[in-house]
Amino acid sequence: MTQPCEQSLGAADADLGEVDDLLRAVVADGFTVYLCGGQRQPEAIVATYTWEHHVDFVVIKDKHDVAAARARQEPGWDVFAPDKVIWSYHGHARWALRAILDLHHPEHPDAPDDEHPAPAALLVPEEYLRSVSVRSPRPGLVARRAMRLRLV
Template sequence: MNSNHQPATFPAEVDELLTAVARDGFTLRYCNGPHQPTLIVGTYDWGPFVDLVVLRGLDDVISARVPTADITDIFMPEVIVWLYASDARRALQALLDLPHPDHPQAPTKPAPAPPALHVPAARECPVTVRPPSALAARARRVRLGAALLADTTEVPSEIG
């Protein structure tokens, strides 16, 4: 176990991406505790949406954006508007690159959540919750909000 509370079995690149997700303001839930987690569930609440990642292993990671109106249990979402399932490196990077929910290219079309996104009740207990610091809690909103502004701001044309 390293100082970032990530499983020691992950390669450095994946550990760095998990750290980036935590620094981006995600709340991390370690199923079976932080020392020997059976899986890690990360969430970032936008209000109308929750960005979600379920990390079962190095080659079994699923990232999603879920409408909050449809969430009754974060471990069993029923509807998604975006999903990316792959290895840890790709799925975590896709989650970090997902645009702000207000961005014109942000996904909005609802679809049924796949069963792979569900966390069986047996793997939920005990769960250690690690919320982000107050500064980190705003990081994703600020970072993606700045990108949203940069993408939507009109650039004046040059007069020649």
């Protein structure tokens, strides 16, 4: 069983500073953050960025169990239980957060586009969803990711 995110991303890990910086970068990029399973010690953190037809998202269960993905935004799509994605990465927080931050704009010619089943790491257990707090991005940040990744 994984530890709550606060504990597992806490204290004495040597790479904590880098992971914290990457989490701040995700928030600064305009992602909406969902604290699942309790606001003080969430069991999972989900962050989403919505494009016109796509959603970029990250599911953090602990620093060694982080999944990042992009999916097509379709009716009935559920960020806590996606069934299909067009890109995904699963691993340590350092690499998964970097991967989502560096993912091409959805309209970029090198952006992923092949749909495949969502990996299990993207599923948030139902018991974590009994208490979900939402933190919307500050005004002005929503467009930041689109501007940063704009097509050149």
